[in-house]
Amino acid sequence: xxxxxxxxxxxxxxxxxxxxxxxxxxxxxxxxxxxxxxxxxxxxxxxxxxxxxxxxxxxxxxxxxxxxxxxxxxxxxxxxxxxxxxxxxxxxxxxxxxxxxxxxxxxxxxxxxxxxxxxxxxxxxxxxxxxxxxxxxxxxxxxxxxxxxxxxxxxxxxxxxxxxxxxxxxxxxxxxxxxxxxxxxxxxxxxxxxxxxxxxxxxxxxxxxxxxxxxxxxxx
Amino acid sequence: xxxxxxxxxxxxxxxxxxxxxxxxxxxxxxxxxxxxxxxxxxxxxxxxxxxxxxxxxxxxxxxxxxxxxxxxxxxxxxxxxxxxxxxxxxxxxxxxxxxxxxxxxxxxxxxxxxxxxxxxxxxxxxxxxxxxxxxxxxxxxxxxxxxxxxxxxxxxxxxxxxxxxxxxxxxxxxxxxxxxxxxxxxxxxxxxxxxxxxxxxxxxxxxxxxxxxxxxxxxx
DNA sequence: AATTATTTTTAGATTAGTCTAAAAATAATT
DNA sequence: AATTATTTTTAGACTAATCTAAAAATAATT
Ligand SMILES: [Mn+2]
Ligand SMILES: [Mn+2]
Ligand SMILES: [Mn+2]
Ligand SMILES: [Mn+2]
Numbered sequence: 158x159x160x161x162x163x164x165x166x167x168x169x170x171x172x173x174x175x176x177x178x179x180x181x182x183x184x185x186x187x188x189x190x191x192x193x194x195x196x197x198x199x200x201x202x203x204x205x206x207x208x209x210x211x212x213x214x215x216x217x218x219x220x221x222x223x224x225x226x227x228x229x230x231x232x233x234x235x236x237x238x239x240x241x242x243x244x245x246x247x248x249x250x251x252x253x254x255x256x257x258x259x260x261x262x263x264x265x266x267x268x269x270x271x272x273x274x275x276x277x278x279x280x281x282x283x284x285x286x287x288x289x290x291x292x293x294x295x296x297x298x299x300x301x302x303x304x305x306x307x308x309x310x311x312x313x314x315x316x317x318x319x320x321x322x323x324x325x326x327x328x329x330x331x332x333x334x335x336x337x338x339x340x341x342x343x344x345x346x347x348x349x350x351x352x353x354x355x356x357x358x359x360x361x362x363x364x365x366x367x368x369x370x371x372x373x374x375x376x377x
Numbered sequence: 378x379x380x381x382x383x384x385x386x387x388x389x390x391x392x393x394x395x396x397x398x399x400x401x402x403x404x405x406x407x408x409x410x411x412x413x414x415x416x417x418x419x420x421x422x423x424x425x426x427x428x429x430x431x432x433x434x435x436x437x438x439x440x441x442x443x444x445x446x447x448x449x450x451x452x453x454x455x456x457x458x459x460x461x462x463x464x465x466x467x468x469x470x471x472x473x474x475x476x477x478x479x480x481x482x483x484x485x486x487x488x489x490x491x492x493x494x495x496x497x498x499x500x501x502x503x504x505x506x507x508x509x510x511x512x513x514x515x516x517x518x519x520x521x522x523x524x525x526x527x528x529x530x531x532x533x534x535x536x537x538x539x540x541x542x543x544x545x546x547x548x549x550x551x552x553x554x555x556x557x558x559x560x561x562x563x564x565x566x567x568x569x570x571x572x573x574x575x576x577x578x579x580x581x582x583x584x585x586x587x588x589x590x591x592x593x594x595x596x597x
Numbered sequence: 598a599a600t601t602a603t604t605t606t607t608a609g610a611t612t613a614g615t616c617t618a619a620a621a622a623t624a625a626t627t
Numbered sequence: 628a629a630t631t632a633t634t635t636t637t638a639g640a641c642t643a644a645t646c647t648a649a650a651a652a653t654a655a656t657t
Contacts, residue, residue, distance in 0.1 A: 164614065185635055198615055200636055205613085217622060217635060248493040258487050265481050273468040384644065405605055418645055420606055425643085437605060437652060 159209075163264050166233055168192065168202050169211060172222055173230035182219035231295040232271075237263040238284035239274050245285040246278065252285040252336075253327030286327075287318025287337055287373060303376055305341065305353075306369040313342045314374030321371040329368075334358055341374060379429075383484050386453055388412065388422050389431060392442055393450035402439035451515040452491075457483040458504035459494050465505040466498065472505040472556075473547030506547075507538025507557055507593060523596055525561065526573075526589040533562045534594030541591040549588075554578055561594060 161169075171191045175183040185203070189196045207214035211226035222230060240262040244255040272293070275281075282298045283289055289297040302317050316339050319327065330336065335357060344361060345354035351366035364372075381389075391411045395403040405423070409416045427434035431446035442450060460482040464475040492513070495501075502518045503509055509517040522537050536559050539546065550556065555577060564581060565574035571586035584592075 162613075186633090194614090195616060196635065197617080197637080201614075204636095244490075248490070248497055250489075250493065254489075258485065258490055261485050261487075262482075265478065267478050267481075269470075269474075270464075270468070270478055273470065277468055382643075406603090414644090415646065416605065417607080417647080421644075424606095 160266060161209075161229070165202070165206065165209075165211075166229070166264055168199075168206060169222065169226055169230045170233045170237075172212060172220060173227065173234070176221060182221045184219045188220075228295060231291050233263050235291045235293075235295075236265070236271055238288060238290040239271065239278060239281070241284045241286070242278050242281045242290070243274060251327070251331060253324035253331070255285065256322060256324075283318075285337070286322055287316075300375065302373040304370055305343075305355075305364070305372040305374050306351075306366065308343045308374065308376065310343055310346050312376065313340060314376050315340050316372060317375045318373035319371055320373065326371060330372075333362060333364075335372075380486060381429075381449070385422070385426060385429075385431075386449070386484055388419075388426060389442065389446055389450040390453045390457075392432060392440060393447065393454070396441060402441045404439045408440075448515060451511050453483050455511045455513075455515075456485070456491055458508060458510040459491065459498060459501070461504045461506070462498050462501045462510070463494060471547070471551060473544035473551070475505065476542060476544075503538075505557070506542055507536075520595065522593040524590055525563075525575075525584070525592040525594050526571075526586065528563045528594065528596065530563055530566055532596065533560060534596050535560050536592060537595045538593035539591055540593065546588075546591060550592075553582060553584075555592075 168188070171188055172183045175187050175191060179187075185196050185199045188203075189199045192199065203212065203214050203220055206212045206226070207220075210223055211229065212220045212222055214220045237259045240259040241252075241255045244250040244258060245252055250258075281290055289299070291297045300317065303314070304320070305314065305316075308314055316335065316337055318337070319330070339357060342356040343353055344356055347353065351369075352363055353366075353369050354361055354363050356362075388408070391408055392403045395407050395411060399407075405416050405419050408423075409419045412419065423432065423434050423440055426432045426446070427440075430443055431449065432440045432442055434440045457479045460479040461472075461475045464470040464478060465472055470478075501510055509519070511517045520537065523534070524540070525534065525536075528534055536555065536557055538557070539550070559577060562576040563573055564576055567573070571589075572583055573586075573589050574581055574583050576582075
């Protein structure tokens, strides 16, 4: 397993994420969009990755990861999320500021580093955005969750994740004092603009549909 | 100040170290040796770095860093050494294992990351090998030190650094229970092979000339 | 001072990753 | 089924970083 370039790793992760979300193969265009590059460049790289047996590639058919490719991609996700925990828990970064830095840190090549970091952080199972951190064997912890927008009037839930990861969304949540772990109760639902009134930290707050559709809660 | 490539940064650091050690300009060959590359490649890069005003380059004359180039190089040294402290102090790596990893980590681009890391580590002034960590403004702490080989019979010193940074040397020191901070007393000197007998942790030990010439101590 | 040795630069190629424009294949519409 | 639109691939070109081999400049030696 000759070591991969920064770029090859990013392609693998992109393919992993696209397939994960859509549950089917990743198209050239979808990859191009995610990587912010041209379709021509993607085709080029796909042929290279196929040559290294990291993806299953057939002209015009879209691609999937091989077992090996999947392992590498999962390990990248592991590293990314562990570094995000480090940045938030230890260096006290806000959860909106860590993604870009972790995007670089995930490429540092040292198995021992990852395992020691994992120990140092207490083997966390979820990252600062509520996303699961795969273990060394690539297994993701699963937990049932719903979009806040799916809750009915009177139902309660604990915030366990976000759908959107942009800094602007996360910063906005900070403004609302809305962080992982807090309890939310849906008090009212307004048909007009699909906004909702919630009880949060003993205070009533209105959330737009856009917000409630990007927040994950655990019902109960 | 457009951002530099990983490679450009490594060249700047190499030039910095060569000039620091020799107190004069860095020759093409010296750089080539340190970067383990060809002289032709070096010339190529020197012309590029000169174009970015990071080095003073005149054909056949060797190079020095400009003020800007020096700042960047110093900042890289700062990052490298801070990361080494993190790896040893927090992740419990041995001091022989951290250099290669720090060599990658030093390139992570985020000023805020470095400053938060510095705070997290308690603003250390020296790295795990006893080398000074420059502050944000590029100032290095200075402390007087001598090679152990320069001490005379009967003199004492505290180990404060190493001249050689190879893993094999550092691992060997670990074997000898010889780490930064310990006190050494020179008990005897043997002309024959220039080895010395020392008192270390209440035990007498023989050190070869090679070892005593690569250990820094603070006399007294 | 002339010759030889060393260092440095130039010239020309190569590879990874990218681009635009054109060609080919597939999908959607009439 | 034929035409049109979209997606994907190919072709050709560019930049950063590297190489080897040859040329040029500098340093060392006779
Ligand atoms: Mn992220
Ligand atoms: Mn995350
Ligand atoms: Mn080091
Ligand atoms: Mn060091």
